[in-house]
Amino acid sequence: MNPKDKSTILVTCSPGLVNYLRTEVELLGYAVTAAGTVDVELEGDMYDAMRLNLYLRTAYSVLYLLRSFPCDTPDELYRKVRQMAWEELIDPAEYVSVVTRVDTPTIDNTMFAAVRVKDGIVDRILKQTGSRPNSGKERDNVVVQLYWRGKTCKVYLNTSGRKISDRSYRKTMTDAPMRESLAAALIMATGYDGTQPLVCPMCGSGTLPIEAALMATRRVPALLRSNFSFMHTKWFDEPAWQAMRAEALKQSKKRGGKTEFTPAPIIATDIDSWAIEAAKRNAQTAGVEHLIQFAVCDFAETAIPEGQGIILLNPEYGMRMGDVKQLEETYARIGDFFKQKCAGCTGYIFTGNLDLAKKVGLRTSRRLVFFNGGIECRLLKYELYAGTRKHREC
Numbered sequence: 001m002n003p004k005d006k007s008t009i010l011v012t013c014s015p016g017l018v019n020y021l022r023t024e025v026e027l028l029g030y031a032v033t034a035a036g037t038v039d040v041e042l043e044g045d046m047y048d049a050m051r052l053n054l055y056l057r058t059a060y061s062v063l064y065l066l067r068s069f070p071c072d073t074p075d076e077l078y079r080k081v082r083q084m085a086w087e088e089l090i091d092p093a094e095y096v097s098v099v100t101r102v103d104t105p106t107i108d109n110t111m112f113a114a115v116r117v118k119d120g121i122v123d124r125i126l127k128q129t130g131s132r133p134n135s136g137k138e139r140d141n142v143v144v145q146l147y148w149r150g151k152t153c154k155v156y157l158n159t160s161g162r163k164i165s166d167r168s169y170r171k172t173m174t175d176a177p178m179r180e181s182l183a184a185a186l187i188m189a190t191g192y193d194g195t196q197p198l199v200c201p202m203c204g205s206g207t208l209p210i211e212a213a214l215m216a217t218r219r220v221p222a223l224l225r226s227n228f229s230f231m232h233t234k235w236f237d238e239p240a241w242q243a244m245r246a247e248a249l250k251q252s253k254k255r256g257g258k259t260e261f262t263p264a265p266i267i268a269t270d271i272d273s274w275a276i277e278a279a280k281r282n283a284q285t286a287g288v289e290h291l292i293q294f295a296v297c298d299f300a301e302t303a304i305p306e307g308q309g310i311i312l313l314n315p316e317y318g319m320r321m322g323d324v325k326q327l328e329e330t331y332a333r334i335g336d337f338f339k340q341k342c343a344g345c346t347g348y349i350f351t352g353n354l355d356l357a358k359k360v361g362l363r364t365s366r367r368l369v370f371f372n373g374g375i376e377c378r379l380l381k382y383e384l385y386a387g388t389r390k391h392r393e394c
Contacts (some may be wrong), residue, residue: 001066001088003046003235008065010156012039013058013181016370020058020185028055046235049159053230054222054248057184057215059164063145063156071153074107074116081120081155089157089233092131095141096121099158102148117146117155141232161229168224169286172205172278178314182372183211184221189368189379190310190348192216194263197309199345201299201337203268206279206292208312213288216263220248224286262291264309269295269302300337309345311338311384317353317377324356331359338362338384347382354378 013021015038022032022040028051034041044052052062067084071077090096098114098121107113118135121144126132133142143158165181187208192198194216200209214221223245230236270276273296283289295302299313313334318324338347339362351357352375366381 001085001235003237006043006045008033009042009044009049009052010039010063010065011042011052011056012060012063014038014060014179014371017058017181017185020188021056023188024056024058025052028052046159046230047237047240050228050230050241051244053160053164053228054244055220056164057211057221058181058188059160060181061145061158061160061163063158066144066155066157068152068154070151071148072106072151074112077113077148077153078116078120080153081117082124084120084124084155086121086124087128089235090121090125090133090142091234092125092129092133094133094232095138096133096135097137097139097141097143098135098146099139099143100146100148102146104148104150106151107148113146113148117144139229140227141229143229157229157233159228159230161227164222166225167221167286168226169210170205170207170282171285172281177205178207178372180207180211180221182370183207184215185370186312186348186350186379187212187215190312190346190381192310194261197264197267197305197307199267199269199302199304199309199311200313201269201302201311202313202315203270203279203294204275204314206268206282206294208314209266209268209279209292210283210286210288213263213266213283213291214286216266217252217261217288217291219252219287223248223252264307265305266292267295267303267305268292269297269299271296271298300333300341302337302341304341304345310348311342311345312348312350314350315356317351317356324353327353327356328359331356332361335360335362338382342384343386345384347384349380349382350377351380352377 030042032040032042049062049064069080098118100110100114102110102113122132139161143161145156145158147154165179167180198212276294276296280294283292318327362382364380365383368379370377
């Protein structure tokens with residue numbers, strides 16, 4: 001085992017985000033060698049894995065392939081895992097967590113597969129060093145991930161640990177908060193780049209405007225995060241990591257290393273004063289509070305700046321929160337808000353309820369599929385032409 005060895009890196013994401021993830025990976029200069037519905041593959045070493053953890057916005061985890069082998073039984077899995085030189089990667093004083101994804105007729109208990117992998121790791125380290133690491137479910141230290149499909153096992157080092165989407169700025173949350181990776185993908189889908197106004201009524205705890213501000217100023221998303229799984233391995237090159245962070249911080253202070261950049265107005269409103277206070281605190285932690293104009297008001301009273309801006313709403317959709325009948329009126333009011341106050345802008349509604357979306361009463365120009373948790377959702381786009389009077393149900 002050597003951190004400079006090239007191997008397959010598997011970067012995972014939630015359903016619906018893989019195209020945005022692929023774009024991010026390619027913009028960082030990597031060639032995607034394969035893509036699935038919730039992951040992309042590329043070739044790289046551990047230093048590449050560290051960099052991906054730092055820069056990616058839409059990813060869940062960065063997995064570095066340690067070994068792939070044919071396997072028929074749990075006992076064979078144990079033997080082959082134990083043959084790996086874990087003592088070169090994991091200190092006996094560390095804590096190890098094993099995550100498994102199993103799809104094979106050989107075994108129907110993923111927990112048992114995890115136990116066999118864990119046993120193989122700690123037994124090998126015990127034999128080579130005389131002591132063994134502790135293990136359990138917590139993913140704050142070394143995380144090993146097994147994919148066992150059919151007769152093939154792949155053992156990865158999960159270099160992220162906790163999901164990359166945890167940016168560490170969201171200290172205060174409202175009900176049903178949106179995951180940061182999903183918010184980033186939604187902002188990407190609108191084509192927002194910071195040069196046009198962005199308005200986020202119903203902003204909740206502020207994830208959408210905060211992610212937009214981070215992206216507009218090209219602030220590297222993981223700078224606030226102090227813990228990744230790779231930091232707990234013997235491979236961790238702290239000087240190299242600090243150099244990566246220093247370069248990322250330089251980019252975050254100067255947009256892309258160029259001149260200072262101030263984005264067009266970003267406006268975030270919510271009728272709930274507590275939600276706005278939470279959003280302000282989160283934005284302050286993220287270092288972007290000065291870039292966002294917060295206000296407490298009904299969404300329909302949100303001030304719309306001049307220019308061809310983007311209006312992005314994330315209303316309740318009656319699954320986790322809200323009453324569907326009451327929400328019908330809300331969606332109808334969104335349509336009125338678009339028509340009366342947002343002419344010349346581009347409107348977007350993110351919802352998991354297309355029946356409610358019909359109450360908007362405007363023609364959609366585009367529908368994009370996303371998933372919020374287990375709920376299939378749509379990002380609905382509306383071209384709000386000035387002077388347009390024609391409309392129909394979504």
